[in-house]
Amino acid sequence: MEIKLNEIYCEDCVSFMKKIDDNYIDLTVTSPPYDNLRNYNGYSFDCEKIAKELFRITKKGGVVVWVVGDKIVKGNKTLTSFKHALTFQTVGFNVHDVMIYKKKNTPFMRSNGYTNCFEYMFIFSKGSPKTFNPIMEPTARNGYEMLVANKKADGVNKKVLGKLNKEKVKTNIWEYAVGLGGSTKDKIAFNHPAIFPEHLAEDHILSWSNKNDIVFDPMCGSGTTCKMAKVNLRNYIGCDISQEYVDIAKKRIEDTPIQISLNNL
Numbered sequence: 617m618e619i620k621l622n623e624i625y626c627e628d629c630v631s632f633m634k635k636i637d638d639n640y641i642d643l644t645v646t647s648p649p650y651d652n653l654r655n656y657n658g659y660s661f662d663c664e665k666i667a668k669e670l671f672r673i674t675k676k677g678g679v680v681v682w683v684v685g686d687k688i689v690k691g692n693k694t695l696t697s698f699k700h701a702l703t704f705q706t707v708g709f710n711v712h713d714v715m716i717y718k719k720k721n722t723p724f725m726r727s728n729g730y731t732n733c734f735e736y737m738f739i740f741s742k743g744s745p746k747t748f749n750p751i752m753e754p755t756a757r758n759g760y761e762m763l764v765a766n767k768k769a770d771g772v773n774k775k776v777l778g779k780l781n782k783e784k785v786k787t788n789i790w791e792y793a794v795g796l797g798g799s800t801k802d803k804i805a806f807n808h809p810a811i812f813p814e815h816l817a818e819d820h821i822l823s824w825s826n827k828n829d830i831v832f833d834p835m836c837g838s839g840t841t842c843k844m845a846k847v848n849l850r851n852y853i854g855c856d857i858s859q860e861y862v863d864i865a866k867k868r869i870e871d872t873p874i875q876i877s878l879n880n881l
């Protein structure tokens with residue numbers, strides 16, 4: 617295979633993926649251009665072709681995280697997000713979860729509706745996910761408490777001393793600050809119009825992959841997924857159709873100190 621690990625390529629992602637072996641990628645974390653919301657350099661997009669290639673190159677048990685929202689056209693939400701999810705299901709992926717990416721600070725007001733503050737994060741898996749490292753969060757209370765054990769028919773609750781854990785698995789709604797200092801501190805990344813928060817990419821990388829795994833972003837833009845893969849000692853492969861964005865991604869990754877490459881082991 618001519619594709620090298622830990623590189624960013626400038627190409628249309630469908631033709632690029634054709635060069636990747638079957639069952640090669642552990643995890644994809646990506647966000648497609650959708651609904652002409654933004655004018656990316658060289659915009660082009662075919663969801664079905666991308667989904668089919670992603671299915672072929674993903675390992676059994678591998679995961680694709682697909683972050684997407686909807687535009688409102690003449691008062692009507694496009695539901696492009698759901699159309700994409702159905703396409704991925706049709707080509708063979710399981711829709712393992714439908715998660716929410718909530719934005720802490722969103723400027724997009726709507727005069728006759730509530731301010732939209734989220735996008736979907738679809739978790740598509742090729743069979744059951746082979747890796748799940750759940751992210752934990754603190755519980756509101758912990759220690760020992762008298763807890764209801766079982767409710768009897770006479771309405772009297774039996775109480776027993778129970779232990780409340782310090783931590784619980786996070787819910788599937790994840791909230792992130794966006795903008796400079798929120799999404800990233802890398803000023804250069806903001807030359808791209810729609811970057812991921814670094815923490816979003818990192819949380820998925822930690823959840824669905826292990827060290828030395830191969831993390832892919834076929835539409836990598838400013839390179840957030842690849843940067844966070846590098847930081848977390850995963851291998852990465854990035855691709856974007858725009859040379860301008862590829863240059864940004866390469867610069868960001870160069871400026872990121874940690875580098876591991878299975879090629880060098």
Ligand SMILES: C[S@@+](CC[C@H](N)C(=O)[O-])C[C@H]1O[C@@H](n2cnc3c(N)ncnc32)[C@H](O)[C@@H]1O
Pocket residue numbers: 627628629630646647648649656657658659660661662808810811812834835836837838839840841855856857858861
């Ligand atoms: C939503 S942005 C991704 C942003 C990225 N997650 C980040 O953090 O910077 C979508 C990207 O898809 C790229 N793109 C559009 N059509 C493409 C194609 N056919 N092949 C590869 N990349 C494409 C655009 O250039 C754009 O950078």
